[in-house]
Amino acid sequence: MDPHLTLSAFSFSLAPALQRSELINGLRVVKNQSTKTYLRVTTAQWHILEMFAAPCSVPAVLSRALDTRTCLPLGEFYELILKAVRANILLKKDTGVTPAPVYGWRLGVRPALVIRPLAVLLVTGVVLSFAFQHHLPASLSDTFAGLVIVSAALSFGSVLTACIVRGGGGEVFPIPWHWWRLPPYFAVDSSDAIMLPTVGQQAAAMATPAILATAAGILVWQRPEWSFIPLVALALSLRPIFGGKFAGIIRFNPSDLLSDAETGFIFPLNHRPSKRWQSFIRAIRHADTWARLAYGVVWTLAIICVGGRFTDTPPWTVAFWEANGVRVAVAIGASLAALALGYLTWEFYLFAREHVRNRRSVFRLWHRRWFGGNQLVLHAADRAKAVNDSAVFRGLPSPDRQQLALEMQVTRHRVWRALHEYGPVPSKLSLIVSGRIGLYRKTPSGSLQRVQVLAEGDLVGLHDRADPNHPEYFARTLTPVTLFTIERAAADRIIQQHIPVGTLTNTALKLPFLRRISLCQNWHFQAVERFATLSAILDVRAGNVIFHESQFTQNFSVIFESEAEVSQRGRHLATIHSGDFFGEIGLLQNSSATAQVSAKRDFRCLSINRLEFLRFVTHNYSVALELERVSSTRLGRAIFPLNKGNFRST
Template sequence: MDQSYILTQARLSLAYDIEASKPEHEILILKNVPLKTYLVVEEEQWRILRRFKDGMPLQELLPLLITERKSPPLRSLYELVMKAVVAGILLVDGENQAAQQQNRAVEWDHRLRFGMAHWFGVGAILFGFLAVLFRPLGTPTNLIEILVGWLLICGSLTVGYFLSACLLVGFDREVYDTRFRWKHVLPHFHCNVEDGRMAGRMCEMSVALMQLAPMFFTTGITALWFTDLVYLLLMGVFFVTLPSGRSPASLLLRSLYRRYPLSTGHDFIFVQNRLLWTLINSRLKFTDKSYLLIFGAYTLIWLFTVFMANLSAFGLNVGELKNLYLTSSAATVTVIIVLLQMAATILGSLAMISWIVAMNILHVVEQLRMRMQSKPKLLNHEMSGEDIVQFLSGTLLLKGVREEILYELAERVRGVIVDPKQHVFKEGEPGDDLYFVLNGGVEVLMSLKSGRPLRVTELGPGDVFGEVALLHNVPRTRSIRAARKSLLLALSREDFQKLIVGSIGVRDVEAIIRKQSFLHRIELCRNWHPQAMTAFSRLATLAEFQPGDVVIKKGMRNQFFYLIYDGLLEVIVEGKRVSTLATGEFFGEISLLQNSTATADIVAITGSRCLVVQRRDFLNFIGKDFLVGLQFEDISSKRLKHPIFPLTGVAYDDFSERY
C-alpha cells in the first residue's frame, strides 16, 4: 500500500455503509458493515472523516483544517487516514483497499432478553463462588470421573458461547464465525462476539457474564452433590477467568473499567509513527494506567487463588512445600537456571551493543570512502574531458542537459586555482564569468555599512556562483573568497549565454542556481526530496529588504512564509531584541499554521533577501509532502514550547473566506 500516494495524491471518499456507535466519553466506534471491520475514533476524528463524504485528496483538506483551526497533530491525522483506509472506512480513488475479513455474520434465530440474562449471569457466578468456598475440594479418583469432569467443562463452555450469541442477537447485533473447535484441548462451540461493542458497554458486560455463567453454575452444582469432580470443574473456572487473551473474564474487565483504545494510538501503520521514540511516547500517552493497575491486581488475585486451590485440593500447606523444595534437587536446578538466564541477558546485551557500535563504525568508514571517491582526481590541476563531463553532469544546474552540450562546455571551461582567503571577485566589480566549485570551498560575503564583510554562507563542490551579474548585466552583488585552497571551473559570459541559458532558459537557470542550490545547502531542506525542493523553488519569489525595513509587524495579518537567503534580521518583542535571524533561518510559519496574527516584529538589520511563499501556496506545499508537514509541525512546536496542533481558542483573524 503506497502511503505517500494515499496521503498526498489519492482522492479519498467515505465508504457507503458505515455504522457509528453512540459516543462514550467523546469516543465512538465505526463499523464497515459489509466488511465487518472496526475503527475506534474520537468524535473530532469522525468529523474529519466525514469531510471526505464527497471525495477529495488529503492535501486539499489539510489547508482547510488549518484555516479553520481544526487540524489535529499531523501524525495523528496521517495515522487516522491510513487506519481508515485499511478498515475500509475510506475509499482510495473509489476502490476499497481493506483486506477481505474472515468474519462472517450468521443467521441466528435464538435471542435472549437482556434483563433475565444479566441477572442469571450474576446469580450463577455468585452461586458457584459460594458453593466452592464452603465445600471441600474433592479430586477425581478414577479415569471415569476425569472423563466426566472434562465433558462437563466442554459442555459448559459450549453453553456459555451459545447463550452469549443469543444475547448478542437480543441486542440487535451480529454473530460472527460460529464453529466447533475440535482441535482444542477443551473442544467446544465458539463464536465471535466482537460486534457487541457497537451496542455499548452494557452489552459487552452481559455477553461476558453469559459466557462465564454456565461454568460457574456447573461448578456450584458439583460442589453440592458431586464433590469428587469439584477440582476438575474448578480448572474450567480458572480457564474462563484466565487474565489474558480473549477470555470471558478479560472481556468483563474491559467492559467495566477500560477506555476504548483509539485506533490511532497503537499498532501504527503510518511509517513515521513506527520510529522507536514515537512508539515509546505513544505507549506512555495512550496506556490506560488505571485499567492496567486493575488488571494487574486481578492477575495477582487469580494466581493466588489457583495456588491456594491446589494446596487445598491436595491437602498441602506452604511450610510442607518449602521443606519439600529445599530437601530436593529443585533448588539447585532453579539457581542454575537463574544464573544461565542472567548470563544470557548480559551476553545478549553486550552482543547487541557491539553490533550497534560495529555498524556505526562501518557506516563512518563507508562515508569516508565515498567522500574520498567523490573527490576529483587532479593531476597537476588538469582533468580529462571525460572527468569534466562527469562532474558537470552531476551538478544541480546541469542535470539532464544533453550530452553534446556537456562535452562542449568541457572544452570551454578553464581551471582557476584560488588560495585560502584569496578573493575570486569582490562586490561591485563587473562580472564576466560563471564559476563551478570543483574542489575545496568558497565563502559568500556581503559588505556592511561599516565596511566589515559579513559571511553569508559557504559553497562546496558542485555549487555554482556568479550568475546574477551575467543574467542581469549588473555588478557583482556579493564578494566570493576561498575558504581553503580550491579549484574552480570558469565559464565566460558568452559561453554561459549560448550553451546554458540557451539550453535551459533564463528563468530555470535563475531558479536552479539561486533557489535550489541554496535549498540544498541549508539545514531546513537537508532531508527534503528533490521534487519538494523543485516545488518550493517554483513557489518562492526573492524579496529584498533594506536595513530598518519592518518585514513583519506584531499584530499584522501575516500572509507569507519567509526563508532568509542572505542578510541579518532581528526579532523584537515589546521593544527588545530577543534573537537574530541569519541565512537559512525562517519565520512566519507559526502564524500561518495557527491562522493567527504575528506575535513579534521582524526587522532587517542589514540589506537582506528572503525567499517568500504566499500563505495558500505554503499550506498546499506542506500538504503535498507529509514529511515536510511533520518537519514544520515539529519545528513550530519546539519554538512555541508546546504542540502547535491541535489549535485552541479563537483565531485572531479569519482567512477562510480569502483562502
C-alpha cells in the same frame, strides 16, 4: 497500502454503508456494514472523516481543517486517515468491497438482564474452584471428559455471547467449527459487541468466562478428576495479556479512553522513539494501566494457588509462605522487572539504531571530505553520473549532458583556499564531488560575510547568473574539495540555450541553501525542490517591517541573508538569522501574527504566499510534521488542536 500515495495522491470518500454507535465515554465506533470492519473515533476525528462525504484527497481535507481551525494533531490526523482506509471506512473511487456474510441469528437477550447473573456465576465458579481439593486426571477417560465439558462450555458461551450481541442490537457473523483446535467447539464472531453500550460490551466479554467458571467450579466440587482441563480453559479465558478480552472490562477512568488513531500506530513517522515514549508516559499515567497490572498480579497468584492445590502444597498455609513466600515475591517482581527491562531495552535499541545511523552517515561524510577526497579515483562514468544527478544539469538534453561530462576535468583544492576563479566574474564552473565551499559577500565595512555553504552535488561559479541582482560572490574552501571543472565560457554555450534564469535561481541558488538549513533536514528532496520553485526572493530595506503583530499573516518566509528582529508589544524577543523562518504559526492556525518581524539590516528572504504554502504543506506530511513540531516549541504548547483563546481572529 502505500502511506505516501494514500496521504498525498489518492481521493477517498466515506463508504456508503456506515453505521455509528452512540457516543460512549467520549468515543464512538464507526462500522462498515459490508466488510464488518470497525474504527473507534472521537467526535473531533469523526468531524474530519465527515469531510470526505464527497470524494476528495487527504491534502484537500487537511487544508479545509486548517482553514476552519478544526485540525487534529498532525500525527493523529495521518494515523486516522490510514486506519480509516485500512478499515474500509474511507474508500477509493470506484473501489468495490466484498460483503461479509451475516447469520440470520434470531435469539436475543437484553444485556442488562444477564450481566448480574453472569457476574454471580463467574464469582461463584471461581470461589468453588478454590474451595475444594483439585486432582489431576487419573485416566485417559478423565481427560476426554474434561475436553468434552470444555467444548460444551465454550460452545454454550459462544451461543450466549451471540444472544447478548443480538439482543443489544448488534450483528452475529458465522465462523465454522474449530475442528483444528483442542477442544473443537462451535463459535460465532461476536466482534459486533464493540457497537454496543458499555453494559452490552461487559456482558458479552463476561459470558464465556462465566460459563467456564461455572463448569470448572461444579467439577472441582463434584468430579475433581475432570476439573484440570476446565480450570486451564478458565485461566486462559481470564488471561490479562495476549488478547484476553476480560481484562478490557477493568476501567477506572472510562472517560479517558484512547481511539484507534492514538494506539497501535501504522503511520511510519509515528514510530519515532519520541512518539512511542509519549505513548508510554500517557499509559503509565492512566489509572487503567495500573488496574490491569494489578489484575495480572492477582491472576498470577491465582495460578500459583491452583498449581499448589494440584501438587498438594496449599499456598494459603503459613508453612507454604514461610518456605516459598520470598521466592513467589521475587518471581513476580522479577517478571514485572523483566517486562519493564525488555521494553526499555527495545526502545533504547530503536533510539540508538536511529541515532547511530545518522551519526555514522555524518562521520563517513566527514572522513571522506577531510581524508578521502584525494584518494577518489574518478573516471568518465563518474563524471557522467555526477552530471546526470545534478539538479541544474538535469534539464539539459542528453547530448549536452554528455558533452559537459566529456569536457570536465578533475581539480582539487586544499582547505581555506580562496577560489578567485569563482569570484564576482567567474572564469570556471565546477560541480562539487567532495567537500564544502563557502560563498561570501562583502559587507559595507569591507569584510567578508558568509552567506551560503555549498556541498556535494552543488555548482560553484554560476551564482552570478542565478542571482543577477546580487552577483558579487566570493568563494573559499571550507574543507579539502574535489571538483569536476569546466571553463565557464564553454559551459555557458550549453546552459544559456536550455536553462532560463528562473530555473537557475531555483536549482543553483535556492536549492543548495534550503538543503543545508535545519528546517529541511527531514524533507524529501522533491519537497525541497518544490519549495525552491514556489518561493520568491524578497529584498527588504533595513528598518522595514515585514509583518506587524496582530495582522493577518499572508506569507511564510525563510531568511536567506542577513538577520531580522522579532518583537512583541514593543519588547525585543529574539534576533533571527539566515536559515531561520517565521510566519508558520499564523498560517497553520489561520490567525493573525503573534509577533512583529522587522529587518535589522538590509535583508533577503525566501517567501511563499499563504495559498501556496498551505498547498505545499498539506501535500508533504514530513514538512507539515516538522512545522508543527517547531511551532509547538515556539508556542510552549501543542499548536493542535486549537482551543478557545489559542488564536486571534481578524
